[in-house]
Structure formats: structure tokens, C-alpha cells
Amino acid sequence: MADLTPKQREVWDCFIKEQPKILLASGAKRAGKTFVFILLFLMHIAKYEKQGLSFIIGGSTQASIRRNILNDMEEILGKELKLDKTNAINVFGNKVYCFDGTNADAWKKARGFTAAGALLNEGTALHDMFVKEVISRCSYPGARVLIDTNPENPAHFVKTDYIDKDGQRLANGKLNIKAFHFTLFDNIYLDEEYVESIIASTPTGMFTDRDIYGLLWVAAEGVVYKDFNKDKHYISAKDLESVKMVRYFAGVDWGYEHHGSIVVLGEDDQGGFFVVEEHAAQHEEIDYWVEVAKDIKRRYGNINFYCDTARPEHVIRFRRERIRALNADKKVLAGIEEVARLFKSSKLKVVSDNVDRFKKEIYQYVWNEKTGEPVKQWDDVLDSIRYAIYTHTKPQRRKTR
Numbered sequence: 001m002a003d004l005t006p007k008q009r010e011v012w013d014c015f016i017k018e019q020p021k022i023l024l025a026s027g028a029k030r031a032g033k034t035f036v037f038i039l040l041f042l043m044h045i046a047k048y049e050k051q052g053l054s055f056i057i058g059g060s061t062q063a064s065i066r067r068n069i070l071n072d073m074e075e076i077l078g079k080e081l082k083l084d085k086t087n088a089i090n091v092f093g094n095k096v097y098c099f100d101g102t103n104a105d106a107w108k109k110a111r112g113f114t115a116a117g118a119l120l121n122e123g124t125a126l127h128d129m130f131v132k133e134v135i136s137r138c139s140y141p142g143a144r145v146l147i148d149t150n151p152e153n154p155a156h157f158v159k160t161d162y163i164d165k166d167g168q169r170l171a172n173g174k175l176n177i178k179a180f181h182f183t184l185f186d187n188i189y190l191d192e193e194y195v196e197s198i199i200a201s202t203p204t205g206m207f208t209d210r211d212i213y214g215l216l217w218v219a220a221e222g223v224v225y226k227d228f229n230k231d232k233h234y235i236s237a238k239d240l241e242s243v244k245m246v247r248y249f250a251g252v253d254w255g256y257e258h259h260g261s262i263v264v265l266g267e268d269d270q271g272g273f274f275v276v277e278e279h280a281a282q283h284e285e286i287d288y289w290v291e292v293a294k295d296i297k298r299r300y301g302n303i304n305f306y307c308d309t310a311r312p313e314h315v316i317r318f319r320r321e322r323i324r325a326l327n328a329d330k331k332v333l334a335g336i337e338e339v340a341r342l343f344k345s346s347k348l349k350v351v352s353d354n355v356d357r358f359k360k361e362i363y364q365y366v367w368n369e370k371t372g373e374p375v376k377q378w379d380d381v382l383d384s385i386r387y388a389i390y391t392h393t394k395p396q397r398r399k400t401r
């Protein structure tokens, strides 16, 4: 049998050393999540050899349990696994019951059970009640629960009830929940050509981020800058050298507990914009930002700084320091529309070598589906970009639209 991948090894070590009650593997497809869980589950059952205990395998349907779990399990054990009348298999002298857990009442099948462990496949395909029932059925001393899953929308119970509680400990200090994140690249045993073809055939943007990087847990509707595509919109500092820039300007978002941020944008002779610098920091006073702005002014000249108007005293301070600070137009929806439009037409690019926080925010800046406003999180660098773009292009917009 092949060795574990480094990521699988990490999961393995955690299972043995930290012994979390509930262990999750979430992330990309074909990443090796189920494979390592099958091994761990078998090892776990082997610990109770010939004790006639009950274990649970949960999947969306019996067919998917066969496809995703039992086939690999047969290969590992080197023997055929046949379900009996009760949909159970015999493993190391114990009974492993296979439950399809999609329906609201699927949990009833697990009722009245005492199990010494469970392996739940594709957690997001299972019903909330079923997962909770299975966990509460795993009451035998030393029982463990393994859940693998692909990412889904961020409100999904697998995320809110388990993954978000990664690291949770019980009163006695024992680790209760541990979650691991997988990307496609974690499976070093996949054929290179196969990986390449998956990447090539996966739609860019959200699909790639979920299926290849296993990222996000963000609803398709959720991301604000949906058209942002890292393959299209990032440019290297090297490639930027050949861009003919006609002017520069900056955006400023004040922040202390949240990140404060100053971005520098360039405009080229084709009407394209480039985020050429990002400065983002937490817990910095105004003196710090004055220094950042002065340094920018030293390098780019006396450019406009479009500033968040929430802290007029900071704007005044900038002016006193001879920084050309202007009040930004902070219209949220119109500003987002403008920035999103530029992404859509690929007229806004970001110098990947010079940004850091942007790379996180762009995927985590989401709509609040209830209010229709963006959630005020992961917005610090994006806000400064929005202030700069929207205010800077306003005279232009008045002329052309």
C-alpha cells in the first residue's frame, strides 16, 4: 500500500496523539480525505477486535457508500465486503452498519444505537439531524467520529456546527473537534496529467476555488466580487514594468481594531487600473499612516489620497502633513458596482507580489443575503480600493454616462 501523503500524515498523527472525538476533513475533490479516514476508521475498529460492537458508516445513499467507502475498504482489507440483511458488514469481529443519511428522518434509523465510532462520508450531503443523531449515538467509551466533506455555502451546518468549532475542548481538556483542510495538491499520488486536466476543465473563479483549493464555504451568491479571477486579474511586478502608467492615486480606509489600509493605484494609457501597492495593518496610530503616506508621496509624487470620511481628524492631519487628502465618495453599492465592472472587463488588475491581505479579502468579502449589503468584514483593503476607484473615476463617469 502506498504511503500517506503529508497532509494525511498530519490527520493521522492528530487522530492518534490528540484523539479528537470528532475529526473533520473538508476541502477539494480527490484530495485524499476519504482514503485516510477509511484507514483510521479500520484501525479504530481493530482496537475493539471481536467485541461485537456496533459502528456506523453514513453516506448519502447505499450506492454512494459502496462507491466511496466500501470499494476502497475492500482493497485495503483484501476481502469482499457484503452487506447483510441489516445493511451491515462484519469487520474485525464487529458490526458496521451502513446508513443512508440524506433524509430528514434518516436519523431514526440510528436511534437506540450505541456505537463505538462512525465514518460519515460527504457531510454536506447528509441531513443535519442524522449527523447529530449519529454523533450522540457514538457514546461507547473511546468512540470517535470521522466526517469528510466538500465545501458548500458558509451557512451550512457542517461549517457552522463543526468546522467553525475547530479546536473546541471539553471541560476535562480533551479535544472535542478538530478540522483539517485539503486542497487537490495535497494528493501527491494523483497523476500529474490528471491534475492538469482537472484544473483545465474546472471553471475559473468560484468552482476552481472550491474544487481545486477546497476553499471558501461561500455561496455562489455570496462573494461580492464574483468576476474576480486570479488567473486574469493578478499581474506580476515584472509584467507591470511594461505598462505605461499615466497617473497614480491612493485610497485610504482608517482602521484600528479592523485593519487600516492604504492602497496605491496606477492608471495606464488605455484606461486600465492597477493596484500597485497595499499597506494594511492593525493597531497602528495615525502617525504610522502619516509615515506610510509620506513614503508613498516621496515615491509617486503629490498624488491624491481618497480618504474614508469616518475620521475627519485623520484627514485633517494628513493635510497638515501636506498630503493631498480628499474626502472619498463612500456610496457602497455604486462603488462596488464600479469596481466589479472593472473586474468584469478586466480593466482592474492587482500586482500580486505587492498585496497580501487583498488575496484573502477578495474571496471572503461577501453579501449579507438578508440585508443585501456586504458584510462588514474582510473589507478593509477592498474599501480603500473602492474609495479610490469610485471617487477618482467620478468626473469621468459624469461625462460618459
Ligand SMILES: Nc1ncnc2c1ncn2[C@@H]1O[C@H](COP(=O)(O)OP(=O)(O)OP(=O)(O)O)[C@@H](O)[C@H]1O
Binding pocket: 002, 003, 004, 005, 008, 027, 028, 029, 030, 031, 032, 033, 034, 035, 036, 072, 148, 149, 150, 182, 187, 189
Ligand atoms: N495515500 C494514498 N495512497 C494511495 N492512493 C491514495 C492515497 N490517498 C488517496 N488515494 C487515492 O486518491 C483518490 C482520491 O482520494 P479520496 O477518495 O480519499 O479523495 P477525497 O478527498 O475523498 O475526494 P472526494 O471529495 O472527491 O470524495 C482515491 O482513488 C484514493 O484511493
Ligand SMILES: [Mg+2]
Binding pocket: 033, 034, 035, 068, 148
Ligand atoms: Mg471522498
